[in-house]
Amino acid sequence: MINRRQFLNGLAALGGSYVLTGCGGGGSDLGADGSAVVKAMSKTAAAASANGTTVPSATSIIDYQGSVWTLTGGSVYKDGVKAGNNYNVALMLWFGGGVYHQGTGGQFYGWNGSTWIACNDPRLGGTSADGTTIPSASYIIDKAGAVWTVVNGVIYRNNKTVGNTYNVTLLLWYGGKIWHRGTGSQFYVLSDVSTSWLPCADPRIVTAATAGTFFGINGHYDYRYTPAQVVSIMKSTGCSTYRVGCTDDPVQLNAVAKLAQAFQSAGLTLFVLINQGIYDNNRVLLANESVAYNRGKACAAAVATALAPYGVTMYECGNELTRENDIILDSTNAGTKAVDFSNTNWPVMRGVMRGMIDGVKSVQPAAKCGINFCVADIGAADALWDGMQPDGSGGYPKVRWDLTTWHNYEVYGDIFNIGTDGAGPGFDLPTYCKARYGVPFLITEWNTGPESTQAYRATYISTQFANYFKARKTKNVQSVMYYVLDSGDATYGLMVDGVALTQPYGAFTGFIASNPDV
Secondary structure, three states: OOOHHHHHHHHHHHHHHHHHHHHOOOOOOOOOOOHHHHHHHHHHHHHOOOOOOEEOOOOOEEOOOOOEEEEEOOEEEEOOEEOOOOOOEEEEEEEOOEEEEEEOOOOEEEEOOOOEEEEOOHHHOOOOOOOOEEOOOOOEEOOOOOEEEEEOOEEEEOOEEOOOOOOEEEEEEEOOEEEEEEOOOOEEEEOOOOOOEEEEOOOOOOEOOOOOOOEEEEOOOOOOOOHHHHHHHHHHHOOOEEEEEEOOOHHHHHHHHHHHHHHHHHOOEEEEEEOOOOEOOOOOEOOOHHHHHHHHHHHHHHHHHHHHHHOOOEEEEOOOHHHOOOOEOOOOOOOOOHHHEOOOOHHHHHHHHHHHHHHHHHHOOOOEEEEEEEOOOHHHHHHHHHOOOOOOOOOOOOOOOOEEEEEEEHHHOOOOOEOOOOOOOOEOHHHHHHHHHOOOEEEEEEEOOOOOOHHHHHHHHHHHHHHHHHHOOOEOEEEEEEOOOOOOOOOOOOEEOOEEOHHHHHHHHHHHHHOOOO
């Protein structure tokens, strides 16, 4: 359905072309400044019907070009000629410079100069203000232009029921999503499936993250920096959290264990990515969910056993697994729908995730385990959380994590208003996750693209830091970890071989110095 702004923009463009056509090739009465045309337009505009005029009760409508619109026998006529294909018209409306009609079924249509386009009643206005509720409002308009109402405790979208709802006491428009509450006080949010309501908390509840780990950065186990040098860099930048990945490979694990020992002494936080994937050493997809679970558990248990003595208590179980080619069906999809993912290979990913969490907990029951997502992967997150397959079938093992972790590169969009498949109406992803999963939210990788100039990157760092920092006190954003300390060149890092890249490094350290994480 086209929204009112789109329709009126089209109407304005059409109106402009109409006037130009009317001006034609010029004549003796057309002054150099077009004053005759302006006068003519002023006369017709002055003669136009009052904004909001309807037929009935009026007998006709006059538009800005002086055309007369009438309603006869249930059809709309313009200057005595039937205007396009229309019938069973109950109401004609002149509003905001446009002509509309409403059929007996209640649907409104707007005239674009040649045909009628379905739309909302333009008198309703545009998208509702964030936080609008029914009651006290009588309706809500979402970003797609759909009109939501509640009648006798049942939710309607464009006059059609949405899933199975009853005893609804509150309908809420918040963070780009529709939520409702029943008489039992339980909140629900509309999922990626247009008729599926998922249980959640009230999204308006303000939740502040624990202070002390907000400013973070990524590194690698095979850096040429010594653990002592990494600690020194962390202190000079003002960062508190360092994300580094490894598997149970002895070379990787020994390197990270040395970092953990140095970080423990320095009072810094090491956030360890357990980088086990869905493939074996020959890049062959693990055979099934059981095999994947056992491999994930063995790897994570080994990592936790080696690092627990050095105070590591936070682990990320897998890196961008939802974006593997064998999992995401089309990498250009945002991941808001469960059907974006492979139903066949889904159990392997679920198994390795469950295995890693259980492996860590078998060694450190109180440790915090995160599961990682990208772009707008709430379709994947919801399915894992609720034990669902991408095909909608349920009853499978649930993946329950202690930390929701996300990657938010510039190309993915604004995480607080992230779109659907790169285009659709945006929504506030951290707010959604806070309400759905009820655990802290961490952005474990963020940056602009490698093609960006150093000046652009510096501006981006300052802007994003400000957006993220504000959210830590309301949306439970516990940490944001810039990617990366040193990329070996000027594409992503803050430094190369210990030498700072002046502009991004200055923006990064300057923001931290001016905004204490308290």
